[in-house]
Every structure is written in C-alpha cells, then in structure tokens.
Amino acid sequence: MPETLKGAGVSPGAGYGPAKRLVRDVPQPDPDARHGGDAAAEADRAAAAMEETARDLSERGERAGGDAAEVLNAQALMARDPALADDVRKRVDAGASAARAVSEAMAVYRQMLAGAGEYLAARVADLDDVRDRIVARLMGAPVPGVPDSDVPFVLVAGDLAPADTAVLDPERVVAFVTREGGPTSHTAILARSLGLPAVVACPGADTVAEGTMLLVDGATGEVAADPEPGAVEAATAASRARAAAAAQSTGPGRTADGHGIPLLANIGGPKDLPAALENGAEGVGLYRTEFLFLDRADAPGHEEQVAAYRTVLEAFPGGRVVVRTLDAGADKPLEFLPAAAEEPNPALGERGLRMMRRLPETLDAQLSALAEAERDTGAYLQVMAPMVTDAEDAAWFAAAAAKAGIQHAGVMIEVPAAALRARHIATHADFFSIGTNDLTQYACAADRETAGLGRFQDPWQPAVLDLVAASASSTAEAGRSCGVCGEAAADPLLACVLTGLGVTSLSMGASALPLVRAALARVELAQCRAAAEAARAARGPEEARKAAAEQLPGLAELGL
Structure with a gap:
C-alpha cells in the first residue's frame, strides 16, 4: 500500500x-442444494436461524443504545419479515435447502431495494449483512x-x-x-x-x-x-488533549468572547435522554419522532404519543425541545399509511411534509398529541416540518400547527430551493433548522451511501456553506433563529464555521457535545466569521477545511 x-x-x-x-467471508450455498426430503423440518430450521439472527441483532441494539439501537432494530425486522419467511418456506417446499432458500429469497428483496431509488438502495448493505448472518448459521460457518x-x-x-x-x-x-x-x-x-x-x-x-x-x-x-514515531507521538498527544478538553468542558455553549451558541442533542426518543443529559445538552434540537411510528402495523395512539413526547419535554424544564414531525416516505415507509403512486426515485418524491399534506389527519393527530404533552412541563416546545420546499408549504404547516394549539411552528431547511428562498418562508415560520445531511445530498446530487461520491457528500463543500449562509442571513433579517441539526454540527471545526456563518444553535449526537463545547470556548466570534469567509472562498471541501483551520489557531492544540 x-x-x-x-x-x-x-x-x-x-x-x-x-x-x-x-x-x-460466508460460504454461499450451492445453487442446486436440496434438503433430504423433510420439508417441514427444513423450513423450521430456516425459521429458527432467522429468528436467532433477529434476536442477536436486537440484543446488540439494546447493548449499544442510541442511533445504533434504531439501525439494528430495523435489521432485526428484516430478518423477521413475514413475507420473507413465506417466500423461504415456499422455496423449501419446492425442494431447496434452507440456506439456498434464504439466499434466493433475499436476492429478490435485494433487487427490489437496489432498484427503488437511492434512499432504499442504501439499505442493501444492511440486507446483505442479515442474509450472511442467517446463511452462516444454517451452514455452520462463523457468523461475520x-x-x-x-x-x-x-x-x-x-x-x-x-x-x-x-x-x-x-x-x-x-x-x-x-x-x-x-x-x-x-x-x-x-x-x-x-x-x-x-x-x-x-x-x-x-x-x-x-x-x-x-x-x-x-x-x-x-x-x-x-508512520514515524514522532508522528504517532504528535497524534497521540493531540488525541489526549481533545479528551482532556472535552472532559473539562461545562456550561452552556459560547465562544471565548461570550457569544452564546446553544448546544442541543439529536435524539430518537426517551431512551436517548440519559446520554444527552450526561453530556450537558441544553435541550433537544432534533427529536426524530418517526421512530415511534416505524415498523408497526398500526399508528401509535394518542396516549402513547403524549407519553413519549412528555417524557422528553419534562427532562428539560425551561429548555428548548425541537420536535420534527413525522418524516416518513423514501427509506422510511409506514405500513399503516396508504402508499403513494410508484416512485422511481423516492428520495425526490413524496416524503416528510409532502406526504402529510396528502394525509393531513396523521399530522393533525401528532400535533394534537404534542400540544397536550407540552402542558405543565415548563419546556419550550418548538415543532418543525421536514422537507419544506417553499412558502406555501410553510404557510400550510403553520396553519395546521396553530389549529392544534402549537405556539411555535418552524421548518427544516433540507431542500436547496428553501435555503435560497428562506426570506419568503420566514414570513410563515417561527424558526429554522438546517438538516445538513440532506441539504448536502440534494445540493450536490450525491447519495450519502455511495462511497465513490465521498467528496460530494461533504458538508465542507463551499456550495453547501453558501446555502447555510443564505439561510442564516435571511432568517436573521426576518428576526428568526436558524439552527443546524445535521451531522455537520458534530464536527468541532465546522461547528465554529457554522457559528461564523450566523447559525444560532447547534444540535448533534450527544457524545459530540463536549468536544464541540470545548472548541467554541477556544475561539472568538470574529475568528469564526473569518474562518467562515475563508471556507466559502475555497474551491473544494479539503481546501475549505484547511482555510478555516488557519483562521482558528486556538484549535491547533486539539489537532483540529
């Protein structure tokens, strides 16, 4: 190498x-592999391996918690899919061995996902992993x-x-x-x-x-x-300095000269609260409510929704809790909602608010539950809609929220058109939150799971920084706040640049909070603004990062 x-x-x-x-490496079953004649026993063996795989994935998720639990539970549901089980049984009944039946049945699913648009295609790797784990068990091979x-x-x-x-x-x-x-x-x-x-x-x-x-x-x-010993020593020293700085960082987010930048946590539900509180989150900047709705045959009832929302609100009395309404569609289809017409590219189709405008009763039920959950908690509830594209979307959502009794309705900026026309959307939205993951994906036309497009998936792309700047500037002129809740906020160096672009809060996975807090405390607002200007002037993401770092010498000791 x-x-x-x-x-x-x-x-x-x-x-x-x-x-x-x-x-x-998992051995693949022979294409002609057949069982010994007892189809019922072979089908039971396949079912047992599928359930054992699902249980193992669920247990791993419980041990890991947070984002990992959500991803692994989704994989477990793949292994428990009734349609997959039926397909496997039919193939066994036709004579195929259990391993061959599983491999062939999942190949059909794989083809469907690969051809269903970029968002669902991104789950092919997860499906392959489930297949390999089941087949390994059936063939007596080591599980990957x-x-x-x-x-x-x-x-x-x-x-x-x-x-x-x-x-x-x-x-x-x-x-x-x-x-x-x-x-x-x-x-x-x-x-x-x-x-x-x-x-x-x-x-x-x-x-x-x-x-x-x-x-x-x-x-x-x-x-x-x-590497040379000196390089290892320097890298190790910087890593120790980061760990020490993160451990010592406390209090609210602010720059060295006192400019406040609230640091919030991204969560998927009440189970993520302990990590958020332990890492000093000042509130919640993104509550992904879709995890309450996914992978179930019926929508959660009113009381179930109220309980889940209230638990989070009560954890931050006097603090901000920003809730994203149901972000379904694309890679997150819901079994209990009528599907849209077949979409050749779901990522560019009916998802988020677009789906809720077709199914307003689902949104109304969620908004009503949120309004009830807020009562007497002392929290500051803000509710935002995903995939807002223009002022008409924002006005429609604001009206629905007001009808339900929601006092603070905002929007996510994920679509470049919304970033460019934020000044119009601001006439209807109380606040903005930029989802840098999707904003980058859509701005650069690059699916986030495609490795060959890595440089186009980078939020350091100057064009993406331009869109963030446009949003922050327009919302500031309108007297609105503009936070960032995408993964970009978890990058300590980029967090300083976002602050310099005019972003008013940063929300991220809980474990990233201490180091981001420590980084902000080492720089002044003027330096953040200079770094933002230098990054936007760069030709590409790598140059942007280097240019920003040169304007923020206080972060050098952290190796950032």
Whole structure:
C-alpha cells in the first residue's frame, strides 16, 4: 500500500495499531442444494436461524443504545419479515435447502431495494449483512464479525454493517478504516456516537496488509502506514488533549468572547435522554419522532404519543425541545399509511411534509398529541416540518400547527430551493433548522451511501456553506433563529464555521457535545466569521477545511 491513504474523516481523533480485517467471508450455498426430503423440518430450521439472527441483532441494539439501537432494530425486522419467511418456506417446499432458500429469497428483496431509488438502495448493505448472518448459521460457518485480538488494533474492512459497528469495543478497536461508506452513512454516524476515530470512502483500504501498523486521523481522513514515531507521538498527544478538553468542558455553549451558541442533542426518543443529559445538552434540537411510528402495523395512539413526547419535554424544564414531525416516505415507509403512486426515485418524491399534506389527519393527530404533552412541563416546545420546499408549504404547516394549539411552528431547511428562498418562508415560520445531511445530498446530487461520491457528500463543500449562509442571513433579517441539526454540527471545526456563518444553535449526537463545547470556548466570534469567509472562498471541501483551520489557531492544540 502507499505510505499514506486518503479517505473521508468522519469521527475526530487518532488511532494507532496493527491492521486487522473484518471476518466477512460466508460460504454461499450451492445453487442446486436440496434438503433430504423433510420439508417441514427444513423450513423450521430456516425459521429458527432467522429468528436467532433477529434476536442477536436486537440484543446488540439494546447493548449499544442510541442511533445504533434504531439501525439494528430495523435489521432485526428484516430478518423477521413475514413475507420473507413465506417466500423461504415456499422455496423449501419446492425442494431447496434452507440456506439456498434464504439466499434466493433475499436476492429478490435485494433487487427490489437496489432498484427503488437511492434512499432504499442504501439499505442493501444492511440486507446483505442479515442474509450472511442467517446463511452462516444454517451452514455452520462463523457468523461475520469483528476479529479477536490480544492487542488493540485498527479494524479495516470493505464496509462495516451496523451490527458490527454498534458493538465495537473502544478498548480493543482504536480506529477503523473502510473502503465504502460516506460522511453521513450509518457507519459514520455510529462511529461518532462511539467516539471512535474513523475514515470511510478510502479507496486504498483493500491494499492494507494484515498486521501493517496504521495511524488513523479521523479528522483529516489520512491513514499512514508504518508512520514515524514522532508522528504517532504528535497524534497521540493531540488525541489526549481533545479528551482532556472535552472532559473539562461545562456550561452552556459560547465562544471565548461570550457569544452564546446553544448546544442541543439529536435524539430518537426517551431512551436517548440519559446520554444527552450526561453530556450537558441544553435541550433537544432534533427529536426524530418517526421512530415511534416505524415498523408497526398500526399508528401509535394518542396516549402513547403524549407519553413519549412528555417524557422528553419534562427532562428539560425551561429548555428548548425541537420536535420534527413525522418524516416518513423514501427509506422510511409506514405500513399503516396508504402508499403513494410508484416512485422511481423516492428520495425526490413524496416524503416528510409532502406526504402529510396528502394525509393531513396523521399530522393533525401528532400535533394534537404534542400540544397536550407540552402542558405543565415548563419546556419550550418548538415543532418543525421536514422537507419544506417553499412558502406555501410553510404557510400550510403553520396553519395546521396553530389549529392544534402549537405556539411555535418552524421548518427544516433540507431542500436547496428553501435555503435560497428562506426570506419568503420566514414570513410563515417561527424558526429554522438546517438538516445538513440532506441539504448536502440534494445540493450536490450525491447519495450519502455511495462511497465513490465521498467528496460530494461533504458538508465542507463551499456550495453547501453558501446555502447555510443564505439561510442564516435571511432568517436573521426576518428576526428568526436558524439552527443546524445535521451531522455537520458534530464536527468541532465546522461547528465554529457554522457559528461564523450566523447559525444560532447547534444540535448533534450527544457524545459530540463536549468536544464541540470545548472548541467554541477556544475561539472568538470574529475568528469564526473569518474562518467562515475563508471556507466559502475555497474551491473544494479539503481546501475549505484547511482555510478555516488557519483562521482558528486556538484549535491547533486539539489537532483540529
């Protein structure tokens, strides 16, 4: 391999150790493999392996918690899909062995997902992982997973399934490098939640020989082979400095000269509250309510919704809680809602508010539950709609929210058209929150799970920074707040740039809060503005990051 590889750094920090590869090889069943004649027993064996896989995935999710639990529970539901079980049984009845029946049935599902638009296609890797785990059990082969080691190591893989990433032990795995993935992929999000240095979309990962000593920089995306001792010492010192700074950071988010920038947590439900509170979240900047609705045959009832929302609101008396209304569609279809007409590209189709405008009774029920949940909690509830495109969308949502008794209705900026016309939307929205994951994806026409498009999935793209600046400027002129709740907020250096662009709050996974708080405390607002200007003037994302860092010398000791 070359002395230094370059990928996308997605989780700050440095890791040093010998390379070890993920165990991923699972023998594929013979295309002509048949069972011995007892179809019922063979079908039961397949069903048992599917259920054992689902149970293992669910247990991993429970141990991991947070974002990992949501991803792994979705995988468990794949293994428990009744339609898949029926297909497997039919193939066994026709004579196929259990392993062959599972492999063929899931190949049909795989083809459907791969052709269903970018959002659903991104789940193909998750489906492949479920298939491999079931087939391995049926064939008596080792279940794919992280290798054992007596010494800490750098994990190298083509890609990491959520089930692997979620249970990585930071005491054993000091960093990981993958050939596939992108800055906002499941792998990247889970790496940040674990605080593990990680580099994804690294084309040279396949060239790394087992045992090669690697130094991984999760901020710059550089992977050095057999580095000089001085480089390891410098990286290790910076990593220790980051950990110490994060541990010492307390209080509300603010710059060194006292400019306040509230630091909030992204959550998927009440189970994520302990981590948010432990890491000093000043409130919730994104409550992803769709996780209450997903993977169930019926919509949650009024009382169930009220209870879930109230638990979160009561955790932040006097604090802000920003709730995103149901963001269904695309990669998050709901079984109990009538489907839209067939969409060749669901990511550009009927999702978020677009779906709710077709099914207003579902939105009305959620808004009513939120209004009731807020009563007597002392929290400051703000409710926002996803996938707002223009002023008409914003006006429609504001009217629906007011009718339900919601006092503060806002919008997410994920569509470039909304960022460019924020001044018009501001006449109807009380506040704005920028979802940088989708804004980047749509602005650069680059699916977040496609490794070859890594540089276009980077929120450091100057064009994306221009859109953030346009939104923040328009909303400031209208006297509205404009936060960021995408993964970009979890990057300490980029958090300073976003502050300089005029963003008024930052929301992120709870584990990222301490280091972002520490970074802001080392810089002044004028420096943030200079860094933002320098980044926007750059030609590309890598140049933008370097230009910003030069304007923020106070972050150098943290290796940012």
